[in-house]
Amino acid sequence: METLLFLGGGILLGFLLRKNSNWRSGVEKSITVMIWVLLLFLGISIGANQQVIDNIHVIGGKAVVLTFGGIAGSIALSYIVYRQFFKV
Amino acid sequence: MKGTLITVMFFVVGCLLSIYNFTPKVLLENDLSTYALYGLMALVGVSLGMDESSINILKKANLGLLLVPISIGAGSIIGSGIAYWTISESFKEGMAVGAGFGYYSLSSIIISNTYDSILGVIALLSNISRELLSLLLAPVLVKAFGKMSPIASSGATSMDTTLPVITKFSGKEYAVVALFSGIVLTILVPILIPMIL
Numbered sequence: 355m356e357t358l359l360f361l362g363g364g365i366l367l368g369f370l371l372r373k374n375s376n377w378r379s380g381v382e383k384s385i386t387v388m389i390w391v392l393l394l395f396l397g398i399s400i401g402a403n404q405q406v407i408d409n410i411h412v413i414g415g416k417a418v419v420l421t422f423g424g425i426a427g428s429i430a431l432s433y434i435v436y437r438q439f440f441k442v
Numbered sequence: 443m444k445g446t447l448i449t450v451m452f453f454v455v456g457c458l459l460s461i462y463n464f465t466p467k468v469l470l471e472n473d474l475s476t477y478a479l480y481g482l483m484a485l486v487g488v489s490l491g492m493d494e495s496s497i498n499i500l501k502k503a504n505l506g507l508l509l510v511p512i513s514i515g516a517g518s519i520i521g522s523g524i525a526y527w528t529i530s531e532s533f534k535e536g537m538a539v540g541a542g543f544g545y546y547s548l549s550s551i552i553i554s555n556t557y558d559s560i561l562g563v564i565a566l567l568s569n570i571s572r573e574l575l576s577l578l579l580a581p582v583l584v585k586a587f588g589k590m591s592p593i594a595s596s597g598a599t600s601m602d603t604t605l606p607v608i609t610k611f612s613g614k615e616y617a618v619v620a621l622f623s624g625i626v627l628t629i630l631v632p633i634l635i636p637m638i639l
Binding site for chain 2: 360361367369385389390393394395397401421429433435440441
């Protein structure tokens with residue numbers, strides 16, 4: 355939940371700084387670098403976790419199940435909106 | 443696509459480093475990633491707060507357009523929850539991965555740092571495959587389920603990586619819908635995942 359506080363604080367700060375448009379690309383680049391660093395950390399903690407390495411096929415299987423569930427659910431619900439508002 | 447490969451490479455390099463014991467102990471013993479996540483969340487917030495163009499797009503939305511990301515988001519979260527529950531796993535964890543909407547980098551980082559690193563890896567794999575499947579299946583989806591379906595399967599990525607494919611197979615008139623839906627879902631990822639978990 356703390357993450358939401360940082361997100362909210364950031365939004366407020368960004369809103370106050372929105373006139374400094376030359377900051378924008380710097381912020382975007384920092385986000386990309388930060389994501390790289392955190393994924394490197396995630397990789398490091400995963401590589402040290404023998405449980406994950408031994409069960410990678412199980413983990414992959416779960417991921418695929420979630421992918422299909424998410425795609426199917428989103429297509430199903432948005433189809434109603436499509437029929438009501440978009441399809442002529 | 444190139445961006446995806448570079449991003450995934452960092453994760454893979456991290457795995458290899460620790461499998462072959464090349465990791466400096468400092469990294470494993472100190473919980474740096476929690477602070478890094480706070481920094482990242484603040485930066486994501488700043489970029490959202492500064493972005494007047496997305497606020498302007500949001501102001502123009504009518505009911506039909508507004509319901510597109512809402513239905514895609516809700517369907518994605520519920521669909522993943524149900525799918526995970528059917529293989530006797532936690533409904534809540536399924537919903538959290540589904541709330542990544544294809545935004546694999548941010549969703550996996552939030553989940554692994556605030557909840558569980560294994561679920562974080564599942565979120566990474568699941569959301570990457572969502573992006574890849576959306577790119578590959580767009581023409582098939584349009585034929586089977588109509589022009590909205592590639593926007594739905596793309597989730598948050600419909601504003602950037604999958605936008606060209608959507609424009610090609612759903613038509614140019616759906617580009618604005620795809621952009622709008624992608625922007626809204628991208629904003630929702632860092633808000634919804636901590637709320638679900």
